[in-house]
Amino acid sequence: MKIIEVRELSIRMSGxxxxxxxxxxxxxxxxxxxxxxxxxxxxxxxxxxxxxIGRFAQSGIIRDRLIPRVLNAPSESYTDMxxxxxxxxxxxxxxxxxxxxxxxxxxxxxxxxELAAWDLRAKISDEPAASVIAxxxxxVPSDKVSVYAAGGYYYxxxxxxxxxxxxxxxxxxxFDKFKIKVGGVSIQEDIARLETALKQAxxxxxxxxxxxxxxxxxxxLSLGEILKPYDLRWYEEAGDPLDYDLNRQVIDAYExxxxxxxxxxxxxxxxxxxxxxxxxxxxxxFQMDAGLSYGLTEYAEMIALxxxxxxxxxxxxxxxxxxxxxxxxxxxxxxxxxxxxxxxxPFGGYLPGLAIEQGMIRLPDTPGFGLEAKPELRPxxxxxxx
Amino acid sequence: MKIIEVRELSIRMSGxxxxxxxxxxxxxxxxxxxxxxxxxxxxxxxxxxxxxIGRFAQSGIIRDRLIPRVLNAPSESYTDMxxxxxxxxxxxxxxxxxxxxxxxxxxxxxxxxELAAWDLRAKISDEPAASVIAxxxxxVPSDKVSVYAAGGYYYxxxxxxxxxxxxxxxxxxxFDKFKIKVGGVSIQEDIARLETALKQAxxxxxxxxxxxxxxxxxxxLSLGEILKPYDLRWYEEAGDPLDYDLNRQVIDAYExxxxxxxxxxxxxxxxxxxxxxxxxxxxxxFQMDAGLSYGLTEYAEMIALxxxxxxxxxxxxxxxxxxxxxxxxxxxxxxxxxxxxxxxxPFGGYLPGLAIEQGMIRLPDTPGFGLEAKPELRPxxxxxxx
Numbered sequence: 117m118k119i120i121e122v123r124e125l126s127i128r129m130s131g132x133x134x135x136x137x138x139x140x141x142x143x144x145x146x147x148x149x150x151x152x153x154x155x156x157x158x159x160x161x162x163x164x165x166x167x168x169i170g171r172f173a174q175s176g177i178i179r180d181r182l183i184p185r186v187l188n189a190p191s192e193s194y195t196d197m198x199x200x201x202x203x204x205x206x207x208x209x210x211x212x213x214x215x216x217x218x219x220x221x222x223x224x225x226x227x228x229x230e231l232a233a234w235d236l237r238a239k240i241s242d243e244p245a246a247s248v249i250a251x252x253x254x255x256v257p258s259d260k261v262s263v264y265a266a267g268g269y270y271y272x273x274x275x276x277x278x279x280x281x282x283x284x285x286x287x288x289x290x291f292d293k294f295k296i297k298v299g300g301v302s303i304q305e306d307i308a309r310l311e312t313a314l315k316q317a318x319x320x321x322x323x324x325x326x327x328x329x330x331x332x333x334x335x336x337l338s339l340g341e342i343l344k345p346y347d348l349r350w351y352e353e354a355g356d357p358l359d360y361d362l363n364r365q366v367i368d369a370y371e372x373x374x375x376x377x378x379x380x381x382x383x384x385x386x387x388x389x390x391x392x393x394x395x396x397x398x399x400x401x402f403q404m405d406a407g408l409s410y411g412l413t414e415y416a417e418m419i420a421l422x423x424x425x426x427x428x429x430x431x432x433x434x435x436x437x438x439x440x441x442x443x444x445x446x447x448x449x450x451x452x453x454x455x456x457x458x459x460x461x462p463f464g465g466y467l468p469g470l471a472i473e474q475g476m477i478r479l480p481d482t483p484g485f486g487l488e489a490k491p492e493l494r495p496x497x498x499x500x501x502x
Numbered sequence: 503m504k505i506i507e508v509r510e511l512s513i514r515m516s517g518x519x520x521x522x523x524x525x526x527x528x529x530x531x532x533x534x535x536x537x538x539x540x541x542x543x544x545x546x547x548x549x550x551x552x553x554x555i556g557r558f559a560q561s562g563i564i565r566d567r568l569i570p571r572v573l574n575a576p577s578e579s580y581t582d583m584x585x586x587x588x589x590x591x592x593x594x595x596x597x598x599x600x601x602x603x604x605x606x607x608x609x610x611x612x613x614x615x616e617l618a619a620w621d622l623r624a625k626i627s628d629e630p631a632a633s634v635i636a637x638x639x640x641x642v643p644s645d646k647v648s649v650y651a652a653g654g655y656y657y658x659x660x661x662x663x664x665x666x667x668x669x670x671x672x673x674x675x676x677f678d679k680f681k682i683k684v685g686g687v688s689i690q691e692d693i694a695r696l697e698t699a700l701k702q703a704x705x706x707x708x709x710x711x712x713x714x715x716x717x718x719x720x721x722x723l724s725l726g727e728i729l730k731p732y733d734l735r736w737y738e739e740a741g742d743p744l745d746y747d748l749n750r751q752v753i754d755a756y757e758x759x760x761x762x763x764x765x766x767x768x769x770x771x772x773x774x775x776x777x778x779x780x781x782x783x784x785x786x787x788f789q790m791d792a793g794l795s796y797g798l799t800e801y802a803e804m805i806a807l808x809x810x811x812x813x814x815x816x817x818x819x820x821x822x823x824x825x826x827x828x829x830x831x832x833x834x835x836x837x838x839x840x841x842x843x844x845x846x847x848p849f850g851g852y853l854p855g856l857a858i859e860q861g862m863i864r865l866p867d868t869p870g871f872g873l874e875a876k877p878e879l880r881p882x883x884x885x886x887x888x
Binding site: 126138139140142143170171172173174175176177178179180181213214215216217218219220221222223328329356357358359360361379380381382384385387388391392408 | 607
């Protein structure tokens with residue numbers, strides 16, 4: 117098995133939404149193709165993936181550093197003893213001459229290609245990515261995954277009923293748990309939004325709030341004090357994602373579940389969260405995202421480290437509500453996954469016809485991650501391959 | 503003052519050297535130009551800088567994210583109340599829509615342009631960068647800087663006398679302190695190299711060793727035990743740069759000075775080192791590098807945080823032996839700076855005619871960082887501007 121070509125296309129995200137710190141209408145994502153020398157139906161079998169959502173396309177790193185390393189490497193350096201593509205070995209090839217530390221853009225550039233390798237493996241054996249992932253890590257894939265609707269972003273000139281109508285539309289789709297943003301407007305407005313959401317969702321246990329790392333310690337503690345009586349599902353990323361001690365102090369004061377990790381892109385960073393962040397087994401949520409973190413190989417090492425530290429994998433809920441993470445959650449038997457039913461197109465959300473029932477979604481049986489079956493993505497994949 | 507153009511050129515480093523983890527012959531660096539609308543002698547005054555050494559050129563991030571943000575921003579967003587260019591404000595412009603965390607390639611991409619802003623400011627006021635930097639931070643620039651020769655890399659087919667001859671050549675240039683690599687070959691070979699270096703340098707206090715993050719805890723402790731009797735100047739980056747607890751344990755066991763920080767690229771990362779790394783005021787060395795860390799604005803915040811935590815700035819010795827850091831060390835009155843007299847061309851080293859006497863180098867009086875006066879860099883700057 118040889119990789120004969122790697123392609124990349126930067127795709128701008130649609131929509132006009134923002135969280136407490138960024139405006140997503142200026143964000144883009146790298147869609148990549150890993151073209152093999154295996155021919156089926158007259159065409160090379162090709163892995164397709166992207167670098168999740170939120171940290172920009174990585175066209176430069178992919179073209180300048182990663183593609184030359186992959187194409188210059190002998191195929192034995194990225195295949196296993198059976199001659200099959202090894203995503204773990206491919207990651208090593210891509211990390212050649214990279215220094216330790218500095219896990220940022222590079223991590224998502226490598227992730228896009230590493231995940232395309234999983235898609236390629238699954239297509240070669242003609243099965244869903246979740247099956248290949250589960251087999252690789254000696255697990256049995258879940259046939260259903262718990263999903264929650266991540267929305268409640270800030271919209272320009274947002275009316276009073278917009279958020280209520282948004283949650284109602286998610287309920288109509290079959291969702292029963294929701295996440296909304298906090299920290300982007302005044303505390304008063306955020307509380308009014310939360311009250312609206314609670315009314316629609318029925319209970320605080322169905323609502324999480326996400327501050328996207330917006331607050332300093334005082335701000336994080338103040339908001340925590342206000343949130344505490346609502347008994348929410350979780351309070352997410354109160355402060356800077358690398359401020360482990362802030363996380364620990366928020367946990368001490370807030371007591372109810374917190375969630376963090378979507379901006380930790382390596383095993384060493386997650387190790388620091390486990391050592392210094394005060395996270396509690398059985399209570400707090402880990403949201404690392406393979407698509408931002410060197411891919412599934414590194415992500416699975418993070419989960420193994422969590423377990424070695426006494427945490428259960430059912431508290432892992434990856435950031436990034438898309439098909440890649442749906443398969444990863446099912447393949448690794450994680451707690452669940454976010455979904456963006458209305459935002460982050462063409463990448464967010466799942467497949468048409470994949471019904472959500474009481475917050476659970478059944479795994480699709482398309483080979484690989486099934487990105488070609490997503491109507492919003494299909495024209496982009498066609499452009500990538502043309 | 504308006505920025506009318508930003509240019510970037512990726513430049514491959516010459517040489518054929520490696521440390522314990524990377525081969526530098528495949529590394530490149532982004533040389534950037536920040537072109538202002540101020541005309542002198544018929545030409546626009548232009549700031550020139552680069553993103554230090556060791557984390558690759560950042561052509562993609564600079565072109566795709568940073569240049570559009572800078573050129574689309576109104577000039578009031580990056581100038582101060584007097585209408586002068588503000589590197590701190592320019593950094594904010596470049597960070598627009600960037601999420602927290604993930605301080606890697608982005609940090610060095612932004613640094614190149616932020617440092618070019620300091621060069622531009624200094625050229626506008628026709629003075630060395632060190633003077634502008636010192637004035638900005640309410641200090642008096644040092645007229646001399648302590649430098650040590652960083653070398654002792656691994657060369658292919660290295661003979662027994664190569665390292666001795668290398669250190670001898672540094673002594674002939676006026677250096678009296680040296681750094682060599684460890685961890686890239688067997689412990690036995692590393693110790694033989696260290697003995698060679700000690701013999702040439704006269705004392706362990708003149709030699710530091712650098713493992714470039716190579717070791718796990720056991721390896722780092724074992725090497726520390728072997729190194730301890732040599733009473734070295736410092737033992738650098740024994741383990742993963744983000745493994746603060748490893749650093750703390752190495753310090754506890756090794757007792758003598760350690761150095762780290764060159765792979766920490768943000769204030770939150772440095773805060774974690776200060777909180778969890780066991781670093782001791784008056785003993786251990788901090789090596790963060792503005793050129794890899796969003797530029798001088800963020801770097802000065804790191805130094806302020808060190809001081810607020812009880813550490814003296816004379817224990818800051820930035821990674822990266824080049825003119826940018828020479829001016830930064832003088833302008834901020836730091837402890838000293840590494841120098842690469844023989845490696846990392848065209849970026850490493852200082853200016854011809856800048857004599858080193860007993861390990862001290864006098865600041866040049868060329869305006870800005872003076873990169874145009876460095877013969878190895880001049881043709882690249884001409885190409886960048888052509």
